[in-house]
Amino acid sequence: MTIRKIKLGPIVLTALFGALSFFFLLPLVWMMSAAAKTEKEVWTFPIQWIPKDWHFAENFRTVWMGDVSFGLFYMNSVKIALISTLATLIVSAMAGYALSKLKFTGRGLVFSAMMAFMMIPEQATLVPRYIMIKEMGLYDTHAALILMGMFSSYFTFLLRQFMIGVHNDLLEAAELDGAGFYRIFWSVMLPLSRPILATVGIIKFIWTWNDYQGPLIMLNSTNLYTIPLGMQFFKEEFGTTISVMMMASLAAIIPLLVLFLILQKQVIQGISIGGVKG
Template sequence: MTRYGKIDPGKLVVTVLMGAISLFFLIPLFWMASAAFKYEKDVMVFPIQWIPKAWNAVGNFKAVWMADIPFYTFYWNSIKIAVIVTLATVVFSSMAAFSFTKLNFRGRDLMFGVLLTFMIIPEQATLIPRFMFIRWLGLYNTHEALIVTMMFSIYFTFLMRQFMLGIHTDFLEAAKIDGAGYLRIYWQIILPLCKPILATVGIIKFIWTWNDYQHPLVFLLDKDLYPITLGIQLFKDDYADNYAVLMMASLSAIIPLVILFIVLQKQVIKGISLGGVKG
């Protein structure tokens, strides 16, 4: 709609086109949800039965959550790792961003520039050195290995720094006059003003950690320590011919992410848009 109340044909076409593209990308998700509630014999029926004629949701649910494979253990491991890693990333990245924007010390800009250069190094290129470092620390085959290797992020430090550049220094000067130290300024002034970007970093990091497959595969051996990503691989081995059970496991794995994004999607969009235009 234009400001005169008329429909803009160009924007209408773009909106319809983007809606169609979005629906196209959601088709695999719809198929997965549909297959999770079917009997195995109905999964590969063509044309696709988007609404199952015969429902087997209870049977597939029991096969996932009450079978010999401890799916609930994988779920708890993923929640534990994702929550700890997310909280640690938010704290360390926000403190680093605060230092690079509001503290004046010699070599600050040079240090930040050097830090940014590490963003161009592929993560896989440092996998072997990190593996050797974890073995040296004695953390191999523990959740602590995943937490240590994933809780620091140059990207999120950069994103938060861009956001904090838009916070006027008058707030800090006023706090200093009142006798506040840097820790109090960071905790009581900077963090409350950074809620959009904190929510964005938290959600994205949680999703990345929850979906991570590479790090658990490299640093974990015991199945009792597996997160949900490796747990689903065990289902694939035991239920290779039962797509209904596999789809129920996959659907169960993504439900927390879908709920999290639906509830906090406005904060994600706001934080990314604001963080991208600051500085």
């Protein structure tokens, strides 16, 4: 009978990281708890993690059915985040495919210029972008935010690095079967790039959903506000009512949590593959 040796190192590290993750989750748990409490109970010390008097429905109605158009802000964010994410995936995937698999004059120069643009802070290009949007007549529209977010040097670089690892034999086999340029891209390259596309999609969605600077500069009408601007507008109305603010904050992060839970396998796979091939 053989006795299997137990290595304590991995067990200790797992327990340590589990304890650390518990502390990182405490603010989220407190927010969920406060969203279901009365205002008086929020300020009770020591903290009562399970509310004695559940006030969830009342806080929910205050957020979604009150005088502040929280639902409108929410739908604006959903619209902009979804369209921007889809547009970024298409544009960045096409650019990454061209820079990784197509041979054309100046390909190295284009890639070098793109890498140089990544070093420029976004704030440095804010004024030129504002002027361009103004001249195009798109100021104070959602189209301005979508147009500004369509291309990303960072996401193009990620997709290009991933697509370099796709064997050319697969593309040549599709070409021999009669597939053209677009058919190879849509039917071969994109399915093989699903892990990195999921990673890019979730990161882009989160960035767009949480973006405060872009809507602040490009939007002026209250009915066009996104969640970050709407939360500031909401704070002016209910800033002293912590339970209502926590309910609004909880509603704002739910799409991000759902998105990650659905795509977490693809995201982790994309990050690991990108780390090996990078």
